[in-house]
Amino acid sequence: MLEGIYSPAQASYGPIPGRVLFSIIPLLGVACFSYIVGKRIVPLLRGAADSRLDHAAVRLMRVLRFWLGQWKQPRYWVAGVLHIVIFAGFLVLAARSASLVIMGVSEHWVLPGFSGTGGHWYGIAKDYAATLVFLAVVIAAIRRLVFKPARYAVPARYGRSHTAEAILVLALIAILMVSESLFQASQAVFQQELPLLSLVWIFKNALFSAPPRLLVELHAGAYLVHELTFFAFLCFLPLGKHFHVVTSLFNVYFAKLDREALKPVKWGISDAQLEQVKSFGVTAFEDFTWKHMLDFYSCADCGRCTDQCPANSVGRPLSPRFITIKARDYAFQHYPMFGSANNGTPLIGGIYSADEIWSCTTCGACEEECPLLLEYIDKIVDLRRGMVDGGNVPQTLQKPLKALESRGNPYGKMEKKRADWTKAKDFQTSCAVSILDGKNGAETLYFVDSITSYDDRIQGIGRATAKILDHVGENFAILGAAEKDSGHDVRRFGEEMLFIALRDHNVDAIKASGVQRIVTADPHAYHALKHDYRDVPPVEHISQVIAREVKAGKLALNKVEDDSKVYTYHDPCYLGRHNRIYDDPRDVLDAIPGLQRVEMSRCRDRSFCCGGGGLMLFYEPKEDQRMGVVRVRMAAEAGANVIVTACPFCMVNIEDGIKVAGLEGKMTALDLTELVAQQITCDGPKAICGQECVRV
Amino acid sequence: MEILVCAKRVPDTSENEIELNSAGNDIQRDDLVYSINESDNYAVEEALQITGKVGGHVTVVTVGGEDDEEILRREMAMGANHGVLISDDAFNGSDGKGIATILKAFVRKGNYDLILTGVQAEDGAAQVGGMLAAMLDYPFASLVNSIEVVDGGKLTISREIEGGNREMSEIDLPCVLSIQTGINEPRYVGMRGIRQVASVPIPTPSASELEIDPATVGRPAAKVKRVDYFVPALGKGAEMLQGSREENVAKLIELVAAKGGLK
Numbered sequence: 001m002l003e004g005i006y007s008p009a010q011a012s013y014g015p016i017p018g019r020v021l022f023s024i025i026p027l028l029g030v031a032c033f034s035y036i037v038g039k040r041i042v043p044l045l046r047g048a049a050d051s052r053l054d055h056a057a058v059r060l061m062r063v064l065r066f067w068l069g070q071w072k073q074p075r076y077w078v079a080g081v082l083h084i085v086i087f088a089g090f091l092v093l094a095a096r097s098a099s100l101v102i103m104g105v106s107e108h109w110v111l112p113g114f115s116g117t118g119g120h121w122y123g124i125a126k127d128y129a130a131t132l133v134f135l136a137v138v139i140a141a142i143r144r145l146v147f148k149p150a151r152y153a154v155p156a157r158y159g160r161s162h163t164a165e166a167i168l169v170l171a172l173i174a175i176l177m178v179s180e181s182l183f184q185a186s187q188a189v190f191q192q193e194l195p196l197l198s199l200v201w202i203f204k205n206a207l208f209s210a211p212p213r214l215l216v217e218l219h220a221g222a223y224l225v226h227e228l229t230f231f232a233f234l235c236f237l238p239l240g241k242h243f244h245v246v247t248s249l250f251n252v253y254f255a256k257l258d259r260e261a262l263k264p265v266k267w268g269i270s271d272a273q274l275e276q277v278k279s280f281g282v283t284a285f286e287d288f289t290w291k292h293m294l295d296f297y298s299c300a301d302c303g304r305c306t307d308q309c310p311a312n313s314v315g316r317p318l319s320p321r322f323i324t325i326k327a328r329d330y331a332f333q334h335y336p337m338f339g340s341a342n343n344g345t346p347l348i349g350g351i352y353s354a355d356e357i358w359s360c361t362t363c364g365a366c367e368e369e370c371p372l373l374l375e376y377i378d379k380i381v382d383l384r385r386g387m388v389d390g391g392n393v394p395q396t397l398q399k400p401l402k403a404l405e406s407r408g409n410p411y412g413k414m415e416k417k418r419a420d421w422t423k424a425k426d427f428q429t430s431c432a433v434s435i436l437d438g439k440n441g442a443e444t445l446y447f448v449d450s451i452t453s454y455d456d457r458i459q460g461i462g463r464a465t466a467k468i469l470d471h472v473g474e475n476f477a478i479l480g481a482a483e484k485d486s487g488h489d490v491r492r493f494g495e496e497m498l499f500i501a502l503r504d505h506n507v508d509a510i511k512a513s514g515v516q517r518i519v520t521a522d523p524h525a526y527h528a529l530k531h532d533y534r535d536v537p538p539v540e541h542i543s544q545v546i547a548r549e550v551k552a553g554k555l556a557l558n559k560v561e562d563d564s565k566v567y568t569y570h571d572p573c574y575l576g577r578h579n580r581i582y583d584d585p586r587d588v589l590d591a592i593p594g595l596q597r598v599e600m601s602r603c604r605d606r607s608f609c610c611g612g613g614g615l616m617l618f619y620e621p622k623e624d625q626r627m628g629v630v631r632v633r634m635a636a637e638a639g640a641n642v643i644v645t646a647c648p649f650c651m652v653n654i655e656d657g658i659k660v661a662g663l664e665g666k667m668t669a670l671d672l673t674e675l676v677a678q679q680i681t682c683d684g685p686k687a688i689c690g691q692e693c694v695r696v
Numbered sequence: 697m698e699i700l701v702c703a704k705r706v707p708d709t710s711e712n713e714i715e716l717n718s719a720g721n722d723i724q725r726d727d728l729v730y731s732i733n734e735s736d737n738y739a740v741e742e743a744l745q746i747t748g749k750v751g752g753h754v755t756v757v758t759v760g761g762e763d764d765e766e767i768l769r770r771e772m773a774m775g776a777n778h779g780v781l782i783s784d785d786a787f788n789g790s791d792g793k794g795i796a797t798i799l800k801a802f803v804r805k806g807n808y809d810l811i812l813t814g815v816q817a818e819d820g821a822a823q824v825g826g827m828l829a830a831m832l833d834y835p836f837a838s839l840v841n842s843i844e845v846v847d848g849g850k851l852t853i854s855r856e857i858e859g860g861n862r863e864m865s866e867i868d869l870p871c872v873l874s875i876q877t878g879i880n881e882p883r884y885v886g887m888r889g890i891r892q893v894a895s896v897p898i899p900t901p902s903a904s905e906l907e908i909d910p911a912t913v914g915r916p917a918a919k920v921k922r923v924d925y926f927v928p929a930l931g932k933g934a935e936m937l938q939g940s941r942e943e944n945v946a947k948l949i950e951l952v953a954a955k956g957g958l959k
Contacts, residue, residue, distance in 0.1 A: 275891045391774065391883025398884050403711050405887065406729040412711030414727060497887035 005187050005216055007107035008223040018220070022104025022227060029231025036238045036337065037246070043286065043293055043335050046343070049267045050289035052254040059253050062373075067252040072371040076304060078143070082136045083371075086173070089133035090245075096126045096180070097230060104227060127181070127198040134177040134199055141170045151303030158322045162301055165240050172233045176226060183222035186215045239332075241301040241325075248372050251298035254291050255373035259364075260531040260578055262491060263289075263378040265385060271500050281385025281494060284344045285330055288379065295374040296328040305366035305376065310609040311359045315624030318359035320366040320376050326351040348387060357383045358394060359621050361612030362492045363573040368605050377492075384494025397493065400618045405498055408484030408505070409450040410615065419480040421452070421459035422466070431463070431470050435480035436513040442477035444469070445515040447539075449525040450485045451613075451648045457655070458648045464677035465521040465542050471680055472549045476519065482509040488528035488574075489614020503533055510536050519545055521673050523574035523647045524613050530579070541575060543646050546676055547584035550591045557679040559593040567597045568640035570631065570654065571607035572647030585646050585672050592679050600638045608634060610657070613649030628657030632667060646672040697752035697845070699743040700808040701776070702799055702828070703736035704758060705767045706818045721925050732767040735814030739875035741882035742843060743812055744775045750845050753777040755806070759787055759798050768898055773889030774882070779896075784903040789915030792820075796827035797913050801906040803832060810851070811872045815839055822874070829872035837867055838874040 011018040065071045070087055073080035099111045114122055143149065144166055154161050177199060185203030188194060189210070194201040207215060237245050244251075256263075265274055265281065267289070274280075282288055288296075305320035306312050312319050330351050335341045348354055360380045367376050387393065393401070400410035408415060422433040434440045446469060452462040469476045487502035510518070518539040520526050529539040549555035569589060575581045582604045589597050602608045611627040612619075632654060635643045643654055654669040661667075707714065707723070708731040715724045732740075743754040755778040756771040758764050768779030782798055790798065803811065811829075815838065816822035822838075829836030841862070842854040849869045854862045856876060867873075903910055911917060937944040952958050 275888060280888065388884060388886050389888060391885065391889075393884035395881055398882075399710060401884070402708075402731065406708070406731070407711050412708070412729075414713060416727065495886055497891070501887060 005219050008104045008220065008227075009107045011220040011223075013220070013224065018223075019105055021224075022101075025227050025231055026101050026104070029234055032235045033231075033238070036235060039335065039337055040238050040243070040297065040331075042341065043331050043343070044290040046286045047288055047290035047293050048286075050291040051267050052256075052291055055257060058257060059255075062255065062257075063249065063253050066255075066371070066373055067249055070371070072369065075369060075371075076302075079149075079302065080371075082140050082143075085132050085136040086140075089129040089136070092126050092129035093133070093180075095122065100180070100183075100223075100226065101230070104223070124195045127184075127195045127200050130177045130181055131197075131199040134174055134181075137170045137174045137177070141167060141174075144170070149303075151307040152301075155319075158319070158325070162241070166301075169233075169236070169240075169242050172229055172236070175229045176233065179222045179226035179229065182218060183226060186219040186222060189215060238297075241299060244298045244300040244372060247294060247298040248300075251294055251372055251374070254294065256291075256375055256378070258531075259367065260527070262381060262532065265496050274497065274500075279386070280389035280496070281387070282379070282382040283346055283348070283386040283390065285327065285334065285347060286343055287382070287386065288327070292375065292379055292382075293327075293331065295372075295379075296324050296331060298372050299324040299328060299374060300372060301325060302371065304369040304371070305374070308365040308369045308606065310363060310365060310611075310627045310630070311361060311621075311623075313608075314627050314630060316359035316621050317353060317356045323352070323356075323376065323379065324374065347383065348392065352383065354387060354392060354394070355622055357387065358397075358619055359623075361573070361609045361616055361627075363609035363612070364577040365573075365606070365609065368577055381492055381494055384492075385496060386494075388494040394619065396618050396620050397615055400615055401490070401493075401495055401498065404485055404487075404490055404502065408502065409454060410485065410618065411450070411454050413454045415481045418448075418453045418483060419478060421448075421454075421462045422478070424459070424463060427463050427467075431467050433466050434477040436477045436482070436515070437480065438512075440477055441514055442475050443516050444474050444476040445510060445513060445518045445537075446476050446478050447486070447510075447518050447520040447522075447525050447529060448478055448483060449520065449522045449648075451652070452522060453483070455648070455652070458651060461521055461648050461651065461671045461673055464671065464673035465519075467677045468542065468546060468555075468673060468680070469519065472545070472554055474519075474545075477513075477515075479506075479509050479513065484509075486522075486525040486528040486532075488524040488532065489616065491528070491532060493615045499532070503528075507533060507536055521646070521648070521671070523572045523579070524649065527574045527578055541579075541581060541584075541646070543575070543581060543585040543588060543672055546672070547587045550588055555676075555680070557592045557676065560595050560679070563594055563596070565596070565642050566640045567595055567642045567644055568600055568635050568638050569597065569603070570600070570610065570635070570643050570645040570650060571604055572645060572650045573607065573609050574613070575646055576607050577605055585644070588672060588676060589644060592675070598638045598640050600634045600640070602634060610645075610647075610650040610653035612653075613647065617649065617652060626653070626657060626660060628653035629661045630657075632657035632661045632663060636661075636663065636667060641667050643667065643669045644672055644675055645669065697747060697750055697809045698807060699747060699752060699754050699810045699812060700803065700806065701736065701739045701743050701754065701756045701771070702758070702811065702813045702824065703740065703756050703767055703771065704733045704814070704817045704820065705730050705760060705764045706733045706820075709818055716925065716927060721922065723925070730763070730766070732770060733814050733817045733820075735816065735875055735877045737771070737814075737882050738877050738879050739812040739814050740771045740774060740776055741880045742875055743810075744883075745880060746810070746843065746845060752809075755780060755808075757782060757799070757802060759783070759790070759795055765898055769890055769893050769896075770885050772893040772896060773885045779898045781898050781900045782902075782906065783900045784908075786903045786908075786910040786914045789918055790913050791918035791920040792823035793827055793919070794913040794917055796824050796831055797917075798903075798906070798908060799824065799828050800831040801908045802901065803828070805901075805906060809849075809869050811870070813872065813874050815874045815876050825872055825874040832870075832872070835867050835871040836873070837865060837871070839876050840873045841876040841879045843873070843879075 008022055009019045013021055070084045073083050095111055102109050144163055181199040181203050185200045185207055188204055189207050194204050237243055303321050309320050334343050357380060362377045403412035404410050419435055448462055451458050484502050484505050487499040491499035515537055517537050518529055519542055521542040526541045529536055569586055589595055608631050609627055610631055645651060651669055651671055658664055658667050707728045711729050717724045740756055747754055754776045756768055756776045757780040759782045761783055765781055768781060772779045782802055787798060813825035826836055837853055839855045840853045841856050844852040846852055851867050853867055854864050857863050937947050
């Protein structure tokens with residue numbers, strides 16, 4: 001060792017011996033950090049219950065994938081790689097940081113397993129880790145300051161820019177990397193072989209001719225700077241978005257496992273007890289569950305959710321990012337570091353506007369994107385439950401809700417007319433749809449749902465579905481007047497009690513019918529039957545049935561007539577993102593000979609919501625343009641002139657979009673069932689589809 | 697302030713297909729769904745907003761039978777303090793004046809500062825509010841679309857005048873006002889709210905309890921009798937403009953201007 005280079009414990013800083021100073025700093029740092037974290041935990045203890053302790057093994061696997069494996073990060077390529085470098089670097093440097101802190105009091109102490117060869121290899125790894133982290137931090141700072149990706153911008157209504165905080169943290173990390181490297185370089189000038197081109201190697205070469213006195217001071221100074229920065233950084237973490245450095249591990253571990261199922265109104269309260277519950281949903285901050293509060297703490301402010309949010313992109317007053325950031329700031333403000341908490345103030349009208357919360361279509365794009373697995377839909381629905389219970393529902397939604405209560409459909413149409421779509425003149429003669437009225441039995445129930453039953457345009461999807469089921473020889477029937485709305489969107493709009501009434505009615509009707517399975521062409525009904533209902537037979541979406549029959553060779557499809565058509569498939573949110581059915585509809589399209597298919601830039605799990613289904617059709621949002629119009633333009637951009645979808649609501653919104661975009665005649669929309677019914681080849685005795693039969 | 701809102705249960709026009717019965721003297725009533733008359737619902741909301749500001753109670757009253765209880769529960773779920781169902785076989789077949797007579801008797805038994813009705817029942821004649829005020833010798837204002845409580849037992853109200861103008865008036869309490877839809881945005885009543893008031897008792901005063909002379913109400917006293925009910929023949933259908941978008945727009949402007957819609 002160079003003469004005069006002392007370990008920090010042996011060095012003196014003015015009159016204070018290093019060993020004393022480096023005992024005090026960590027103690028103060030840890031005390032301060034613990035105090036802040038303790039204060040941060042207070043609201044969590046007041047939050048609502050949330051059971052997240054089950055399935056430890058599954059949760060650990062998810063930690064390995066989403067936390068350690070940073071699974072979602074590369075979805076945004078540049079930021080993702082930078083984050084992975086910094087994250088991995090932090091993991092590698094954790095051992096070094098721990099040993100550095102201990103080195104301040106005990107010069108001879110070495111972490112177990114870090115002496116000898118292990119230590120040698122670790123030394124190389126951590127030197128490169130520090131170098132790469134430093135580089136990543138510099139690039140990140142340049143991105144923030146020079147390239148300014150749009151998703152980091154803070155719109156004026158949400159307050160000031162977050163850049164200063166980001167840069168401060170990047171600077172702290174850079175200081176840590178530089179001081180650690182300088183600390184080592186100043187000691188290693190003469191004897192050690194250092195990893196080529198690492199930060200410490202560069203410093204060592206720069207210091208080669210430095211006077212010994214300078215090296216001694218640099219060594220001691222670098223250590224002090226590192227120690228102070230380290231604990232300042234630690235205490236700064238829980239004060240802002242970098243709290244995720246601490247909370248992300250827990251947030252991923254406790255993340256929701258069954259994303260498809262909506263959170264119950266209150267954990268541990270049965271449906272029958274709901275009437276007696278004092279308050280419903282979230283009205284005050286403390287009505288959020290502890291896990292949802294942890295979400296607020298864990299948000300890294302990366303802006304990916306809002307970048308993907310269709311509602312945000314058409315100018316609706318909703319930004320998932322700020323749903324979180326505003327709640328986090330609320331927690332910070334109402335549970336201050338000093339003094340008592342002043343909690344319980346209403347959130348709607350306080351930090352959120354009603355329009356903001358109604359603007360969400362629950363498409364799930366934000367949740368799909370979030371690297372930290374934050375939950376949004378449950379929070380939005382809980383906030384809506386609170387508004388519904390308080391009577392705060394837009395007038396445009398009150399009528400359909402009332403009609404759902406009295407008539408079982410949002411249009412207020414008569415129950416006895418629910419099966420009228422089967423009575424269309426040409427259709428009835430070719431494809432008789434029977435009704436499960438106690439006399440007729442069937443193996444399969446076709447659950448039609450309200451829009452397909454009553455909307456003139458959408459009834460065509462019902463008839464196409466029936467035609468296909470009939471063609472593949474399915475023994476199916478419908479519930480007719482006994483069917484009520486699935487309640488899928490009633491539930492997502494926060495009217496849980498009405499949903500329960502609709503669900504119970506349908507479950508009774510389905511059970512009484514004695515069917516063994518259910519098929520539907522409406523992804524919203526599919527989702528409700530599969531995830532919101534209990535004790536009903538297995539349910540499939542028609543696209544799954546068609547794909548299976550095509551694969552089995554039971555359904556042959558005609559060649560497309562017009563080969564100038566270019567098709568694109570629009571993933572409905574509740575078929576795609578929420579149920580992961582991406583391939584079946586595409587397989588069906590690709591099974592049609594001569595069909596030319598292109599993908600839109602936003603497809604599959606990044607599909608762009610058409611504007612929302614169910615009650616969203618009645619809501620009048622404040623927006624600059626319609627989502628459907630944006631989606632239709634995306635299809636045009638991809639070079640398509642036929643948009644195929646597999647959801648009645650998508651059909652409504654996309655057809656509207658085509659009109660509003662002025663693309664009538666140039667672009668058409670078709671449901672998958674309509675396309676298939678059109679292409680069905682009639683073979684054998686079951687030629688009853690009513691279409692002209694063409695043999696291939 | 698003690699506020700009484702007179703409400704009526706009517707077939708919901710948005711959720712029914714109204715058809716004539718075979719006798720042609722009434723509508724087909726099987727399969728109908730009912731709800732509170734829309735403007736009555738606005739009146740209850742207005743009453744709740746007033747008591748929310750100045751304190752007091754809101755009572756909702758209707759004249760009818762067992763079936764009519766549902767609208768009282770709905771309004772109680774909305775926040776009304778009391779619901780009263782005035783019910784007696786003697787009331788069957790009452791005309792507007794008969795209903796006003798019944799309500800007058802009920803008002804006399806209570807102590808109300810303000811009585812609100814909807815501007816008109818969807819199946820009614822917009823007559824009960826005015827008659828009730830006259831019988832009580834209270835001031836009356838119709839088509840009210842804003843209410844402000846001023847000190848000294850007065851209200852400032854505004855009424856919509858044909859052509860979109862507004863007239864502001866001061867009116868002494870107690871008074872009767874008929875409330876126009878659009879005066880406020882009524883709050884939503886969910887199923888949970890209705891179930892929570894499901895077992896709250898609803899008083900059902902009879903003719904004798906209200907000291908109503910049966911000869912002044914019901915079918916015998918009714919001087920207005922419905923003699924026919926029919927759906928008017930449809931007039932000429934809608935005119936479809938056929939031409940290019942530009943031509944259609946020009947034609948539409950011309951048509952609207954010709955009807956005085958553009959100035």
